[in-house]
Amino acid sequence: MEYVNLDAQVGDLSGVLDPARYLSHLPSISGDLPPGARAFATDTDHYDFRSRRCVKDLMLRAVRGAGGEEMEVEFQHNCWKHDQDLLIRYTGVSSFISDPVDEDRGTDLGAVILDEILPHRDGCSHEIACWDGTLTLVCRDLRATWTETVCSSES
Template sequence: MRYVDLDGRVGDVTGVIDPQLYLAELSGFADRLPPGAREFATDPGHYAFRGRRCVKDLVPQGAVRSGDDGIEIRFRHNCWKHDEDLVIRYTGVTVFRADMPDAPDGTGAPDVLDVPGVRDLSDLGDVILDEVLPASDGGCTHEIGCRPGTLFVACRDLSAEWSPADCPELRVGSGLRWSGDDPGS
């Protein structure tokens, strides 16, 4: 990633996830992002680590082609943090890479633009963070860092949709609370 630091340092502590440089730069290039990408990247909850709509800790589930140049990626919630799943729909896709260094088939970086059906992405692991950048052709790129893999999409635009999670642990009366919940509410 260009701006998001997935292995930052604070004093003697290493391995700190730091989106601050990206967030500082985002204000300068947000107007060059396509509308859907801009809405997703600038959402106040996107990088709020304790928030329910932060992408951190989501789990990529699968990618499927839609039409001639579209791809849809589904992300499963983390029961301890999210109460919604996320679907990102990309249009005008020119590049899609799912880089899984330890892939059992040994491919490492398959490009699913040529693969019909659903591509399983669960081996990528939990999302660490992502970065949406403007592309020179007026579209955007979206890089998603995971443990241990990476997703990369170059497209005309994207749309993100959150939907209620189907998770027994989230059912009323389960006693679970999400990080960031106010214990007084």
């Protein structure tokens, strides 16, 4: 991540997640993001850890279309925090990298820590840090859709 700090220090506490530098930089770059990426990145709930639409703690459920120009990444809610699942559709994908901590995991990277969307000559880059690895996509644009879900003891 270029701006989001996944290991910040606050007083004596280390390992704090801090998107502040990215959020302060976002107004200066948001105009350079494609429309869908801009809408998702600048959503006030995106980095609000108390929000039900914060990406933190979503579970990576599926990656579809890897290697193609159209891809989908699906995230499942955590009932204690979210009441919706998230589907991100990427168009004009020019690069996709899945970097698992353990090679045997494939794209099963666990829960989302945070993400960062930046302008790129091909549209935008979207880096998604998870506890067990990272996904990085470069695309012409993306569209994030939150869908209602039902929380139950089986979720």
